[in-house]
Amino acid sequence: xxxxxxxxxxxxxxxxxxxxxxxxxxxxxxxxxxxxxxxxxxxxxxxxxxxxxxxxxxxxxxxxxxxxxxxxxxxxxxxxxxxxxxxxxxxxxxxxxxxxxxxxxxxxxxxxxxxxxxxxxxxxxxxxxxxxxxxxxxxxxxxxxxxxxxxxxxxxxxxxxxxxxxxxxxxxxxxxxxxxxxxxxxxxxxxxxxxxxxxxxxxxxxxxxxxxxxxxxxxxxxxxxxxxxxxxxxxxxxxxxxxxxxxxxxxxxxxxxxxxxxxxxxxxxxxxxxxxxxxxxxxxxxxxx
Amino acid sequence: xxxxxxxxxxxxxxxxxxxxxxxxxxxxxxxxxxxxxxxxxxxxxxxxxxxxxxxxxxxxxxxxxxxxxxxxxxxxxxxxxxxxxxxxxxxxxxxxxxxxxxxxxxxxxxxxxxxxxxxxxxxxxxxxxxxxxxxxxxxxxxxxxxxxxxxxxxxxxxxxxxxxxxxxxxxxxxxxxxxxxxxxxxxxxxxxxxxxxxxxxxxxxxxxxxxxxxxxxxxxxxxxxxxxxxxxxxxxxxxxxxxxxxxxxxxxxxxx
Numbered sequence: 001x002x003x004x005x006x007x008x009x010x011x012x013x014x015x016x017x018x019x020x021x022x023x024x025x026x027x028x029x030x031x032x033x034x035x036x037x038x039x040x041x042x043x044x045x046x047x048x049x050x051x052x053x054x055x056x057x058x059x060x061x062x063x064x065x066x067x068x069x070x071x072x073x074x075x076x077x078x079x080x081x082x083x084x085x086x087x088x089x090x091x092x093x094x095x096x097x098x099x100x101x102x103x104x105x106x107x108x109x110x111x112x113x114x115x116x117x118x119x120x121x122x123x124x125x126x127x128x129x130x131x132x133x134x135x136x137x138x139x140x141x142x143x144x145x146x147x148x149x150x151x152x153x154x155x156x157x158x159x160x161x162x163x164x165x166x167x168x169x170x171x172x173x174x175x176x177x178x179x180x181x182x183x184x185x186x187x188x189x190x191x192x193x194x195x196x197x198x199x200x201x202x203x204x205x206x207x208x209x210x211x212x213x214x215x216x217x218x219x220x221x222x223x224x225x226x227x228x229x230x231x232x233x234x235x236x237x238x239x240x241x242x243x244x245x246x247x248x249x250x251x252x253x254x255x256x257x258x259x260x261x262x263x264x265x266x267x268x269x270x271x272x273x274x275x276x277x278x279x280x281x282x283x284x285x286x287x288x289x
Numbered sequence: 290x291x292x293x294x295x296x297x298x299x300x301x302x303x304x305x306x307x308x309x310x311x312x313x314x315x316x317x318x319x320x321x322x323x324x325x326x327x328x329x330x331x332x333x334x335x336x337x338x339x340x341x342x343x344x345x346x347x348x349x350x351x352x353x354x355x356x357x358x359x360x361x362x363x364x365x366x367x368x369x370x371x372x373x374x375x376x377x378x379x380x381x382x383x384x385x386x387x388x389x390x391x392x393x394x395x396x397x398x399x400x401x402x403x404x405x406x407x408x409x410x411x412x413x414x415x416x417x418x419x420x421x422x423x424x425x426x427x428x429x430x431x432x433x434x435x436x437x438x439x440x441x442x443x444x445x446x447x448x449x450x451x452x453x454x455x456x457x458x459x460x461x462x463x464x465x466x467x468x469x470x471x472x473x474x475x476x477x478x479x480x481x482x483x484x485x486x487x488x489x490x491x492x493x494x495x496x497x498x499x500x501x502x503x504x505x506x507x508x509x510x511x512x513x514x515x516x517x518x519x520x521x522x523x524x525x526x527x528x529x530x531x532x533x534x535x536x537x538x539x540x541x542x543x544x545x
Contacts, residue, residue: 148404151403151404152400152403155397155402155403156389156394156397156398156402156403156414157397157398157399157400157402157403159382159386159389159390159398160390160398162381162382163379163382163390166378166379166380166381166382167377167378167380169341169377170373170377170378171379171390172341172360172361172365173339173361173365173370173371173373173377174365174370174390174391174453174457175363175365175366175457176362176398177360178362179360184400285381
């Protein structure tokens with residue numbers, strides 16, 4: 001049971017992460033390849049606040065998410081005029097920068113040694129009940145995220161977001177302040193990614209740079225594309241499939257030494273097949289361009 | 290005070306003068322055709338009025354407001370809308386969504402309105418949907434309301450573009466070749482709609498190569514050649530004037 005609950009929690013965290021990227025990638029149509037950076041900023045900010053200043057994880061969660069949102073705003077401001085592949089490269093670079101900082105700023109982040117002993121949200125005595133508590137907590141956050149995203153998307157504001165994906169110039173010609181909308185969406189996406197990061201750190205209680213590298217960004221992109229860009233259900237499905245899929249490999253008896261590297265290969269293969277055969281993803285309606 | 294004033298506009302592209310000291314004025318409710326050979330600067334002039342290209346020199350005053358260096362979205366909100374030579378619609382969104390994007394929202398398009406749906410926000414949305422459907426039925430696209438605009442035929446997309454111009458509440462409408470490449474029946478419909486727009490009080494400036502249509506629609510003709518304004522006035526006079534014919538057909542003395 002513990003194992004299932006653990007998978008539930010991890011899946012939930014990645015659903016929040018993929019929903020937050022979906023807003024930028026699927027609805028706004030901007031190919032952001034550095035989403036793990038916001039995940040990292042949320043995780044490291046609230047962990048460091050808790051470890052060094054004794055800030056409660058409940059408060060750290062929102063401070064961490066706010067830091068992520070601020071960095072999202074800065075990135076939005078610097079890249080709003082970049083088109084397609086240039087935007088992808090810029091955000092990819094941003095992901096690398098944040099990864100290098102947490103890896104090399106040893107004085108603060110302890111670099112590759114990682115941060116151990118991050119406090120949990122509430123410390124129950126038995127592991128079992130605290131797991132249940134975490135499940136409920138994650139479920140609540142997932143639901144709040146879904147409701148928030150739905151409210152945004154199915155509104156005139158959401159229509160403007162999607163008009164930028166289809167034709168930014170035409171949106172501008174119709175009087176939409178595309179720069180402002182883009183920066184707002186980067187902020188919102190980064191905020192929720194920051195929440196996911198903080199939830200992750202305070203659940204696992206140990207973080208190191210390897211959870212926030214470039215592959216992590218690609219994995220989230222894959223979740224959004226696999227499920228279907230521009231659909232809420234797609235992001236949920238994509239996250240669930242890609243988190244639970246490696247566990248299936250384990251169950252069918254493939255040894256870890258083979259499963260780990262083959263996982264990457266299968267992810268790569270999936271991505272290629274999708275782009276060639278079904279660019280709108282499993283549940284998707286929309287394409288990027 | 291004139292509706293739109295262009296003063297000494299010049300634009301240089303890689304050392305070529307795309308626009309050379311253009312000055313002209315439009316009055317309210319005018320319907321004016323902008324003609325000239327390919328590369329004469331017509332679309333550049335549209336881009337400058339709508340804010341997509343910044344002029345190197347000169348200024349634009351619209352309804353008494355200087356708009357020269359405003360971003361396109363601000364210019365649009367002041368009441369200038371435009372179509373593009375290559376149709377630009379939101380191809381994955383439905384026809385109705387395209388229309389709603391063209392309508393004006395006071396508060397509905399804000400993030401806060403999306404999160405907290407007050408009554409006035411909902412009423413505004415309902416009102417805009419009603420208006421949009423009205424314009425769609427007017428151009429004959431009502432039954433296509435839920436179809437993604439990429440599934441429309443070329444002529445239907447041109448009509449949708451016009452319906453969006455109707456819905457936008459703009460006072461000045463710039464149309465870049467509104468009838469190029471469409472069937473004669475659709476063309477007739479488009480012409481009818483442009484006239485209707487004009488009758489409703491809109492000022493229209495359109496680029497067109499089809500001289501028959503220009504003569505039918507326009508009350509005034511502006512001719513550009515190599516970035517220079519070479520004629521401005523009543524269509525009948527201009528069409529027979531020497532320098533316009535030269536611009537279009539080259540110097541004719543060899544053939545005379």
